[in-house]
Amino acid sequence: MSHYSVYEDDMLNKRFPDAEMERLLTGQPPENPELALLGNVLAAVHVIEPTAPSDERVAEFASRAAALTREHTPETKSASNPVRRRRSLATLQERLAVVAVAMFVLVGMSGLAVAADAAAPGDALYGIDRALERIGINDGAAGERIAEAGALASRGQVTEAIGHAASAIEDPTNDDDAATSVSQAATALREAAVSVESGSNETASEEVRVSVSAMLSEMAELMGDPELDGAEFGRRVSEMARSIADGRDIHEDIAEEPATGRVGNPEDRGEGRPDDAGPPDDRPGGGPPDDTPGGPPDRTGGGSPGGGPPSNAPGEGGPPAGSGRP
């Protein structure tokens, strides 16, 4: 790309020292008079201010953003029902194992990247890397066992794979740790979904990226669903993984809904959940659908599981007291 020799680079450094560049690029007049016209041109670009958004547009956005924020805040997910919470914690280990297996299978089969643990900020895989770290399986012997589990899963031996992976994940020492782990893992999965969905990894096709992103988002939602038992959780995740691996429905879904990238069996999510998954009565059913074009496919047909109605969310009535409205 570069046609510049060392000599030319040296000349450029002298002509455009750092301070001069900063002046030119921040709309200030340069010191070198030979650069005055360039300075004017750049200043002209610099001062361009697009028209401000209309009040209507601002209000519409603020309403949607506030609702989304409340839906996606992990703290609001843990309902205060102790029975439900305990059920959720009982299956934590298995859930984490399922997630771990699914992620390794996905990484392996999607061609997203070979070295997730070398991902840097900005890479599509950075979120996955961080998710694995937070779940605590990204190094040492545990990592190897998860990788073995991934190999089992990729051969269709999903149940064995989950058992193998579960043995690699330590039990949280107490409920608080467990709750934190679930919350962090779900958060990490969401980050991974955003990262993968909007990533620029050259080796993965857009269809795969969108599908994987959708799956990660679904997994994040399922992680926090206290009504799903471990087996059901595993079944759903493995179904999603298989649908992506098989390429089933992906192209149709992309064609129909390119921006949301929903994958898998639509009837297996949201309102179509099987009876044995528990009553959906704790969901803010029929919550506002997220119809954002191009947004991450993070909906499961009714807001966050256990998220509670928006009326319980803090800060709804305006700025908190004393926070100082700017």
Added chain:
Amino acid sequence: MALGDEAFASVLDAAKSGAEWAWSSLYREYWGPLVGYLRSRGAAEPEDTASEVLLKIARNVHTFGGNESSFRSWVFVIAHRSLIDDHRRSSRRPETTEWRTDIGDAGGDVEEEAMDHLATAELLEALQSLTETQRDVLALRLVAGLTVDQVAEVVGKRPGAVKALQRRALASLQKVIDVSGVTL
């Protein structure tokens, strides 16, 4: 342009708890630079894309911990990726994107002064002569108002590499100005 760290912290806290006023504030703050950046880099629907970027921020804001500067970087990281996806998605669009600007509509003495001496066509020609990455860097610096470090984070390069890119971009622009024979 910026809210200031203290004000930003309170706005961020309120935004995280779902307060509409805080999201209004963030939207007004970022919408303009986002639209400017997206438009200059050839986004098909810059205004809609800007809103989408900010909705992604809303979905994930609970994961964010940092100051205003890192928040700004985060916003433009997402915008930058949206652009890449946008370009990839559109089979109609050519490989390279033109630098689009509303410079002809902008007001102000500086702009008039520049335009007196350099026709819009020549400015655009100058901008088209840059590489894609150089245009990215210039747009993020000039239109989005990011610092070198923030741009580095957005485009995934080291700050030194960003400086080299902007230096070469400036040299290319200066060359076009020299060749056009325009004088002050």
